[in-house]
Amino acid sequence: MIHATDIFNKWALVGKDEGMEKHHASAVKEMLSYLIKGQLSPFTFIDAGCGNGWAVREMRAHTLCQKALGVDGAEYMIRNAKAIDPEGDYVRADLFNWTPTEKVDYIHSMEVLYYFENPADIIHHMKSNWLKPGGKMIMGVDFYKENETSHSWPTDLNTHMTLLSELEWESIFMNNGFSNIEKFRANVKGNKPGTLVISGVFDNDEQC
16 A cells, blocks of 8 residues: 555645645635634644645634644655745654644644544644644544545545544544534535535543
């Protein structure tokens, strides 16, 4: 099997990162708008699996954003991000082995978490080591059980993907101690099921 970061490196080298940006733009904009709805105070933000950094740039343009940082395991995705945005803050790192110098208010992740063998573990790591108490995490995936057309992707790409249902993703957030958990589908068009979105707040009283 091919490691997911190797696939993304190849895509970055041939410009497929731009196609990913266009393909996911509607869902991600919907997610980001939901994430910061009603925001009145300055905030900080991490995009986990940032690709060429387009969501980071989107958030950094917000007047209340103090810092937006992108982290990705694919070297050439990060190179592309830095080439597009030399002043931006982008880090090439294994998400499991990286922690920010300061915890943040918001974590965003799009089309990343199912590449992990156990998504619950990476979500726990992010919540415990990246997110401030009271902060919010939001994730989006197109590969999930209810989206049957996605089920061939692991074979098509010859890479590992963990197939979970909407309820199983929601349960991961519950079991990791998130509160105010919300679930919805973004960018639903016609018969297409759209992107599954889960968000939750790191409860101030949670000690997991």
